[in-house]
Amino acid sequence: MLVSGRGLWSGLSYLAATDNALAARRAVLADFLQRVVRAQAWSYQHVPEFSATLARIIGISPEAARLQFERRHTQWQKIDETVIAEQQRTADFYLKSGLLKQRLDARATFDAGFAIA
Secondary structure (H helix, E strand, C coil), X not given: CCCCCCCXXXXXXXXXXXXXXXXXXXXXXXXHHHHHHHHHHHHHHCHHHHHHHHHHHHCCCHHHXXXXXXXXXXXXXXXXXXXXXXXXXXHHHHHHCCCCCCCCCHHHHCCCCCCCC
């Protein structure tokens, strides 16, 4: 049986770094974030080219790659109380499902000090 995953997860994804990297390489990480944001903007301005490359990389048809890319329409957003609360709900669900052994304080896993240009 194959079912759609729509509505079953928050759809939030994050860039992650260790505490050591945040402390020692903050400027490099900030630069990386800006490059990722610019690359994403380019991808949405060049959907056919991006989808073709994505299809080749992950080994699916160009049509399927384009469809999943258009559906996900990722956008960056500031880390705020709403984002933290959504991640806490996800962590609590994982705890209830046995995927986590102890409660995770999601707030402690975020660094809101990076700006998106």
